[in-house]
Amino acid sequence: MPAVDLWALLESWRVHLRAERKSRQTIKSYTTGVTQYLEYCEREELPVAIARDAVVAFTADLLDQREATTAVARQLAVRQFSRWLVEEKELPEDVLLGLKAPSFDEKLTPRLTDEQCTALIKACKGSDFRDRRDEAIVRFMLEAIVRAGEVIGQTTDDFDLGRGVARVVGKGRRERLVPFSPQTARAIDRYQRMRRTHRLAETPRMWLGERGTGFGYQGLYSTLKWRAELAGIADFHPHLTRHTAAQRWRAAGGSEEGLMAVGGWKDRATMARYTRATTAQRALDEARGLNLGDL
Known part of the structure; x- marks a missing residue:
């Protein structure tokens, strides 16, 4: 051949x-x-x-x-x-069939601290279009346990501010509802009111660029990276917000079942990678209360 x-x-x-x-x-x-x-x-x-x-x-x-x-x-x-x-019949056989993925030591997944979350939100403060949009996005991503691609794909019809829920479309085109707080609803409402004056206001896409343009993954990445720099957060990437939201959920006492539903995970093993750091911290806190050194 x-x-x-x-x-x-x-x-x-x-x-x-x-x-x-x-x-x-x-x-x-x-x-x-x-x-x-x-x-x-x-x-x-x-x-x-x-x-x-x-x-x-x-x-x-x-x-x-x-x-x-x-x-x-x-x-x-x-x-x-x-x-x-x-x-596709381009090759006669799959010579990689059965090839195992490399094993590696599992690391604790990093998250933003509560202080960094607050700093990131404060870095978005302002009254112009970009400020209102970015604060709404940051607050939403720090709560809703969403992927960056899921945020970019949202439409204006996906948000119900009264109920505090939004629809996202995840991997495999699976839809799910994610909750958000009244504080985030207020930030989204402020953005939506300013969005009405945008040149593309009649388009269905929820998030728009500040220069009369659309807003894709690169735009989201760039603006979040810039806000993180203003907040003094090093090595920031958008997926860090998903790790953070998942760990904040567990740290606040949220259930694993609820986290799986909101995060869109199909198995506990995948979800556990996101929350391992919170589990470790809980173990440390528990150990301090056990007084095992009191002999």
């Missing part, structure tokens, strides 16, 4: 992923992983092909330089690409 052009097929795979209605972030993660693998093959003067030994070496190279979670994600992307190539 003649060699296949994996670079060209990568573009075809991207078309397939869009047709499967994968999220933008999933498509970006998958294509980044495969792109880095192909670049690795070229850099190491290996055949640009799906080969088990090459993928293992690529993963080991990532583990030497990056976080283990990144290596796992990049390897998964190549494995998914390989499976698709076989399904």
Whole structure:
């Protein structure tokens, strides 16, 4: 069977992923992983092909330089690409079938402290369009346990300020309702009233750009990063708000069942990665009250 052009097929795979209605972030993660693998093959003067030994070496190279979670994600992307190539009859067999993801020591998932949450909200204070929008988004994301992509996809019809609930569409096009507080409802209401004067006010998208434009993932990332810098928060990324919201839920005494429903998780193992730091802190607090050193 003649060699296949994996670079060209990568573009075809991207078309397939869009047709499967994968999220933008999933498509970006998958294509980044495969792109880095192909670049690795070229850099190491290996055949640009799906080969088990090459993928293992690529993963080991990532583990030497990056976080283990990144290596796992990049390897998964190549494995998914390989499976698709076989399904499309571009390859006769999946040579990566059964290849295990690298194991790694689990780390406590970081979160913003309560003081940092307050500082982030204060960094949005102001009365112009961007200030009102950003405070509404920040408050919502620190409460609702949502992904950045879910926020970007929201429409004006997704919010019920009276009930304090919003609809989001998560992975797999699964819809769920997420709650938010009266303080967040007030911030959203202030934004919505100012939104009526926006050039795109008649469009259904909830969040709009301040220069008469739309507001996508890059816009969300940039504005939250800027607000975090104003608040003195280093190494900020939007997903940190989801970790923070989940851990705040558990720290406040919220149930695991409620957290799974609001966060959109299908299994406890995935949810537990988000709340492990809070569980550890509870154990430390409990230990201090046990007075085990009182002998």
